[in-house]
Amino acid sequence: MARIAEIESLVADQDRGAFLSDIARPHALALHFLVLGETANRLSEPFRATLPQIEWRKIVNLRHLRFGIWR
Template sequence: MSKRTPGFLLGDILLSMERIATYVGEMDQQSFASDTRTVDAVVRNLEIIGEAATRIPEEFKSGHPEIPWRRVVGLRNRIVHEYFGVDIGIVWSVVSHDLPQLKSQIQDIADKLK
């Protein structure tokens, strides 16, 4: 497994979430879908989030059941394995609805590790 501690991995996740928020800004779904650079940047950072979540030890994850770890990793797997078949609607839903709450939860855990 990773030599990076869960705290560092959570930091990677938070950094990617912040980047996504910066890239998307005030966009709506239509603007997002038509901006391939932003879509590519967001998808890449979702991959990083999923990869970092994959590297967090299972015992740490089981201690934080409030985080939907399987969904986080699953999205990464889906993005990586489907390549050009990524559903922009799903990506937008994750970015606009799921990430803000998830970011808050991850931040709470990271703060407790400091």
């Protein structure tokens, strides 16, 4: 949950232009997404099956997100 709070703080009160004009923020956000995706990928299938309402594949795929396409 700490990662989620950090992600929220990176984008809070930021419009798209301000966010993208800051070199550090998109990179920091990408790193958080990478960590979340890698962590989700390492969870066991039996554990993931206990939470079927979570779209695990989408979370895992966050590690492939590229911010350059937003510019």
